[in-house]
Amino acid sequence: MMNYNVNEKGYYGEFGGAYIPEMLYPNVEELRQNYLKIMAEPDFQEAFQQLLKEYVGRPTPLYYAKRFSEKYNTKIYLKREDLCHTGAHKVNNTIGQILMAKRLGKHRIIAETGAGQHGVATATVCALMGLKCIVYMGEIDIQRQAPNVARMKMLGATVVPAKSGSRTLKDATNEAIRDWINNLVDTHYIIGSVVGPHPYPDMVAKFQSVISEEIKTQLNEKEGREHPDYVVACVGGGSNAAGAYYHYLNNPEVGIIAVEAAGKGIDTGESAATSALGKIGIIHGSKTLLMQTLDGQITEPYSISAGLDYPGVGPMHAHLFASGRGEFIAITDKDAMEAGIELSKQEGIIPAIETSHALAIFEQRPFKPNDIVVVNLSGRGDKDLNTYIDYFNL
Amino acid sequence: MNRIVQKLQEDKKLLSIYFTAGYPNLDDTETIIKTLENTGVDMIEIGLPFSDPLADGPTIQASSTAALHNGMTTTKLFEQLEGIRETVSIPLIIMGYFNPVLQFGVEAFCKKCQDIGIDGLILPDLPLAEYQEHYRATFEKYGLSTIFLITPQTSDERIREIDAASSTFIYMVSSASTTGAQSDFGNAQEAYFNRIAAMKLHHPQVVGFGISNASTFEFATLKTKGAIIGSAFIKMLTEKGIQGISNFISSIRK
DSSP: OOOOSOOTTSEETTEEOOOOOGGGHHHHHHHHHHHHHHHHOHHHHHHHHHHIIIIIOOSOOEEEOHHHHHHHTSEEEEEEGGGSTTSBTHHHHHHHHHHHHHHTTOOEEEEEESSSHHHHHHHHHHHHHTOEEEEEEEHHHHHHTHHHHHHHHHTTOEEEEEOSTTSSHHHHHHHHHHHHHHTTTTEEEOOOSSOSSTTHHHHHHHHHTHHHHHHHHHHHHHHSSSOOSEEEEEOSSOHHHHHHHGGGTTOTTSEEEEEEEEETOGGGTOOOOHHHHOEEEEETTEEEEEOBOTTSOBOOOOOSSGGGOOSBOOHHHHHHHHHTOEEEEEEEHHHHHHHHHHHHHHHSOOBOHHHHHHHGGGGTSOOOTTOEEEEEEOBBGGGGHHHHHHHHTO | OOHHHHHHHSSSOEEEEEEETTOSSGGGHHHHHHHHHHTTOOEEEEEEOOSOOTTOOHHHHHHHHHHHHHTOOHHHHHHHHTTGGGTOOSOEEEEEOHHHHHHHOHHHHHHHHHHHTOOEEEOTTSOHHHIIIIIHHHHHHTTOEEOOEEOTTSOHHHHHHHHHHOSSOEEEESSSSOTTOOSOOOHHHHHHHHHHHHTOOSSOEEEESSOOSHHHHHHHTSSSSEEEEOHHHHHHHHHHOGGGHHHHHHHHOO
8 A cells, every 4th residue: 555654765755855955954954853753752742732722722623514515415524723723724833843943942933924824823832932933924925914914913923025036925935944044053944834845744744633633533423433535625835734634644445635726727827726737846945746937947826815825735745646646626716715705604604715725626526425525624714804805895 | 087176176276156147138148157267267157047046145036036037048058058168168067956957857957068068066955865866877977076065054974975975176155044145254154164174075165155355255265275256246247247247356366
């Protein structure tokens, strides 16, 4: 049987590795040598679990979406990561990484952010631990995610606009990496997704794996079995998806569905559907699928959702795609926005636009009436109200 | 013999210049290279521009963006360099990020370099372990020397490993930073230069990052074989254009 976890060299199949300049080698190597050991320490686990429970509010509910299920004639469960403190799954990882940073003796934290959810989650844990926090955010994203910028500032973080390139998540990540090169000794870089050089994709996936760990227990209580027929998640870099898939990766009974942002349509030149448009290459220290020109220049993606507006995908997901283990679906802005409204009206839950992409597949892909489909409801839609208002003239 | 090895044997401190191909104008490549050789520069790093240059500060980033905007591509650069060896004899090194090389095809890229007369490659984001496992044989087959970076944070053990994997010189990054970040050298650099000198490595070191004028060049080369100027040269090009090259070079070498 194929193994979809990372191997000892930091690869998922042919994807992954650590393609970093020598300047970053000491820090990435320090992390690589220590992350599994630190994560296995009982006092680390105790602190992590306690914060997840008492601060984040875990376990998050696994909710049977009755009306939504009836509408699409299948059994749909929503894993309510939108109910996490700060409004998305991102905090699972930042709690883990801030504890990691403390154990590595770092006292300055940097992060990149797209939609602002990871930035807020990082600023939150820095406030909690009293550590200095600098968040890099694309200039365009700062405009379209103003409420999250304000939240970060309230939490005491410095938000630095990334003004290069497309001025979105890719460029914010470049700027964060440059900051790290210039501030190696005292700084830990909290990457927000399952991207970047090894061991980041594996470490972030492990911190997020609490999602599928809980799904197993909760589904067992409700359905008498630990595994659904399908687990569905949206994929930008892919952290919520990695967490939702994690404990099912090597279980062939579970279908893995990854939903990418088609933007205005895969062939319009304004898209972020990496699996459809990408080729193998190097981005942000990882060998993975990425959108690029024939000449190897990374292209500027587009999605209405800032959190999916990334030209690459984590190496775990590249491997799920290339191996055929995962089913990849691309959803347009329009279909995602309509799914966001649909869930709001059917279930009284306003989802983040990222998550709306995952919810839109039910209009396009039939499931059997008895199928159990778990959708990871990765974030709530408050941060996207302006986009919803503009789009629907609300 | 490899032109870099030959150059390293000369009894002088080497001045190496980095420029971004396609900047300030798309077709300046040949003129810049010839002018640099004529003004006494010992070695040239030709920057292959990349959309996401992680290790570079604002100056080289901006020149890369401009070069790509001007229409520079890997194929275009190779076209411009065809026939360069009819007139230029100093070592030429291509410096860039790994992704454009990967997309061109590693073997095809190396072969093209050999045909043109490129002597070496600096690919900062191609890690030593990957190089040794997957690419070393190909690079060597086409006579290309791979130059690796060390920084003040690189452990002695890893420096020895890099020394063993090197075939010409070691690129000694002056401080843990992106390019163009620093203007003066201090005690930290002095201690670092002394530490490396005391290691008595097999391969000579050439210092890069933070060299911008005669005094930083002199300081950087006290205990090393030479130094590389990048960002300061690009800044000069931005301000004065290629007409400024000769004055700039003579201001470094007093």
